[in-house]
Amino acid sequence: MLRMLRPDDDDDFVSLRTILSHVGDRSFTTVILLTALVLVSPISAIPGLPSTGMLVIVGVASQYLVGRDHLWLPAFVLNRQVQRSKLERAIEFLHGPMGWIDRRTKARLSLLTRRPIKWLIVLTIIATALPWPLLEPLPMVTSIGATAVSLLAIGLVTRDGLFVVLGFAFIGAMGTAVFQLWERVW
Known part of the structure; x- marks a missing residue:
């Protein structure tokens, strides 16, 4: 999947349009x-990338739901x-975690990756x-939410319900941490 993200050799900048043309328009x-x-x-x-990411994810997910x-x-x-160089660094960064995930995913608890549960996800x-x-003004904070979304999406793409469970557990832990912080501040 990461190979699909690789920019063409002559591009200094890569648009989302180009990336989507490599991935396909049916792979929500x-x-x-x-x-x-x-x-x-x-x-x-x-700056601006987390907002753009949100627009893409919400737009794509909404289209799937309808x-x-x-x-x-x-x-x-x-x-x-x-920039091509930034995208290539991101792809290189992701090779380690994706290889780890690739070796560990398989079809299990697949009931959690089918409708109607898929709609809840x-x-x-x-x-x-x-x-x-x-x-977005807090650098890298959106990466926490993106981790949860990644876990859920990995579960859907690979039909591995264990990753769906991990995604919901991550969101639960994140919510608990925010709630405890909120209680301490107020």
Whole structure:
């Protein structure tokens, strides 16, 4: 999957349109996963990228929920570009974690990756991504939510319900930490 993200040799900047042309316009969960994985990497510190990632993830997930056959995104999102060198660093960063995940995923607890539970997972992905523009001023904080989205999306892409469970557990732990912090501050 990471090979699909690789930019062409002559490109100094890579648009989301180019990346999606490599991935395909029917792979809703793959696009969600790739977007979340990019935001887990240090590239998420680039101003505007977490907001763009949220738009992509929410847009793609919403289209899945309404039953679209093909992915559609507005031109201003598709034309958003990132430097080739930064994208390549993000891809290199992701090779280690993705290799680890690749060796550990298999079809298990697959009931958790089918409808109607799949719709709940996609709604959870939307709810997790929506606050990212507000969190963007805090460098790398969106990477925490992107990790949860990545775990859920890995579960959907590979039909491995264990990763769905891990994604919900991560969100639960994140929510508990935020709630405890909130109680201490107020």
